[in-house]
Amino acid sequence: MRIGLTGGIAAGKSTVAARMKEDGAHVIDYDALAREVVKPHAPALERIAQEFGPDALNADGTLDRAWLARHVFATDADPHALERLNAIEHPYIYRAAEEQERQFLREYEQCANGRDKARQLVVVHDIPLLADVFNTIPFHFDHIVTVEADEATRVRRMMETRAMSEQQALDRIAHQASDQRRRAISDTLIDASQPMDAMLKQVDRIMAPWLGRQTD
Ligand SMILES: CC(C)(COP(=O)(O)OP(=O)(O)OC[C@H]1O[C@@H](n2cnc3c(N)ncnc32)[C@H](O)[C@@H]1O)[C@@H](O)C(=O)NCCC(=O)NCCS
Numbered sequence: 001m002r003i004g005l006t007g008g009i010a011a012g013k014s015t016v017a018a019r020m021k022e023d024g025a026h027v028i029d030y031d032a033l034a035r036e037v038v039k040p041h042a043p044a045l046e047r048i049a050q051e052f053g054p055d056a057l058n059a060d061g062t063l064d065r066a067w068l069a070r071h072v073f074a075t076d077a078d079p080h081a082l083e084r085l086n087a088i089e090h091p092y093i094y095r096a097a098e099e100q101e102r103q104f105l106r107e108y109e110q111c112a113n114g115r116d117k118a119r120q121l122v123v124v125h126d127i128p129l130l131a132d133v134f135n136t137i138p139f140h141f142d143h144i145v146t147v148e149a150d151e152a153t154r155v156r157r158m159m160e161t162r163a164m165s166e167q168q169a170l171d172r173i174a175h176q177a178s179d180q181r182r183r184a185i186s187d188t189l190i191d192a193s194q195p196m197d198a199m200l201k202q203v204d205r206i207m208a209p210w211l212g213r214q215t216d
């Protein structure tokens with residue numbers, strides 16, 4: 001079974017993904033893949049340097065993430081800059097996700113030949129931008145889970161945990177799909193403004209039937 005997990009920036013998606021993993025799901029982290037595909041000598045990095053110029057790289061040849069973030073997300077950024085960046089990175093990210101999923105399947109099949117036949121394989125694709133790329137992503141999902149928290153909470157979390165200014169937090173939100181668009185593609189909502197314990201229990205309840213387990 002393939003699950004899409006999404007949520008606006010700083011809603012609590014990674015926290016939910018970590019719990020899904022503890023529950024027994026296999027998680028593909030698209031933010032982590034996005035970092036992999038721009039590592040030194042990776043083809044996406046070379047293409048970014050061609051498209052955005054040498055200022056996109058630090059002196060040591062790594063991606064200058066803060067420079068690029070300003071150039072694609074700031075209020076005065078070229079309105080097509082983010083599109084250009086996504087067009088470079090997303091195909092590499094999808095290919096890497098396909099490969100990781102194939103690997104999970106191979107491991108599952110080896111394991112299913114042994115003692116653990118009753119276990120279901122649940123692969124969670126943790127994709128911040130799922131609502132934005134829903135029509136182009138090369139995967140079909142059996143369920144889509146959205147993690148929600150109100151905008152004020154998310155801005156506060158970004159300022160506290162990502163050292164962003166309020167304007168940077170608002171700019172990032174402005175470049176993502178709305179709550180309504182995320183709801184429109186989802187069949188399951190998780191409220192991440194409820195206390196942490198209650199939220200994690202909600203995750204366990206959602207995952208139990210998908211993993212083929214009894215709920216308590
Ligand atoms: C622009 C970059 C260099 C900024 O890096 P930075 O370290 O500031 O942010 P990081 O990558 O940790 O992402 C943090 C969050 O920003 C948001 N975000 C990232 N990329 C995008 C994007 N293309 N559009 C809208 N929001 C985005 C997501 O909510 C993500 O969880 C980086 O985000 C990037 O390369 N983005 C393009 C790839 C992408 O789409 N990544 C999202 C996973 S599909």
Ligand SMILES: Nc1ncnc2c1ncn2[C@@H]1O[C@H](COP(=O)(O)OP(=O)(O)OP(=O)(O)O)[C@@H](O)[C@H]1O
Nearest residue numbers: 009010011012013014015157161192194195196199
């Ligand atoms: N229910 C909750 N109650 C209190 N704090 C929470 C809750 N859920 C998440 N958080 C906190 O909110 C912050 C952001 O959560 P998390 O990193 O999971 O969000 P995210 O959506 O993955 O963010 P990003 O999009 O930046 O990767 C973290 O500090 C996390 O501990």
